[in-house]
Amino acid sequence: MGVPHITSFCWCMGLEVGAKCVGFVHLLVSLVLMILCSVFAENLRAFVGTAEDAGDGLYSTWYKIAVTIAVVTVVHVVLALTLICSVIKRSTAGIRLWVWVMSVLMVAALVCVVVLAALHGLSGSGSDIFLSFLEGVVFFGVMAYCILCVNSYYLMLKSAEDMEGPNKSMY
Template sequence: MAVPHITSFCWCMGLEAGTKLIGFLHLALSFGLMVFSSVYAARFGELVGTAEDAGDRLYRTWYIISVAVAVFSAAHLLLAATLLVAVFNRHSRLLRGYVWAMLALYVASVLYVLVSMAFGFSVTGSDIFIAFVEGVLFFGILAYCILCVNSYYLMLKSTEDMEGPSKTDY
């Protein structure tokens, strides 16, 4: 069974342009989330240990969550920068590393959703349906982006293979 691939990105864009678009969007969203969560970590950090936080430690919990999201988005920022460097330099090994890292994150997030579903929901059926639709949309778009980057990698790899070893005269 062959690795699935596509021949062009949506909106009639080539794979290279689509991969650049994915890289720039990944970079922008990661940077925005990192800044947003850092601002909230600073805001909640000021309230940790105060009288308002003494009872239920809500601000401490939100501070830890904000810091974790900031670190996670910084890792995504590095992944997006790696993708852009790989695309602009046509470096197939970096593209392959990006694909494997994103696949690992994809599988981990799907497993997290499935495990959290196993413990049951505490919301209504319509909220579950809306969360399901949002999840399918998010994971579908993410899978398509990973597929696009992998297809661009396959295209680069095939052109590298076509060049072959350097020719020497005997």
């Protein structure tokens, strides 16, 4: 049994257009998150090491988290640019790299969520827990669909390459 694939993206768009849309949305979200976290970290930097931070180190902790997320989003910006360039050039290697890295990141995020929930437990009312669960299902579902779309585009390109056959040489 092989990897599942789809034949068209949302709203009857082709896989190439869908892969481009995924790349541009990934780039947009990554850039916005990188800018927001950078601004947030810069605002927190003024409070790091002050009397307000001395007791519990809350500002220092939030500063470290904001800087870490800003750095991690640089990886996502590079991934998004890789996907966009690969789709435009029809490079199967770049598209496959994006699919594998995003799949690994999605599995790592899922494992992290499950481990943190198991270690720290679930807090809040039943409706808060349900809404958090629903948000997670929607987020990971959309992410999996985007990965599936780009992987299907990769399979389509790879199939077209295989149909061309080996390079012909003139004797």
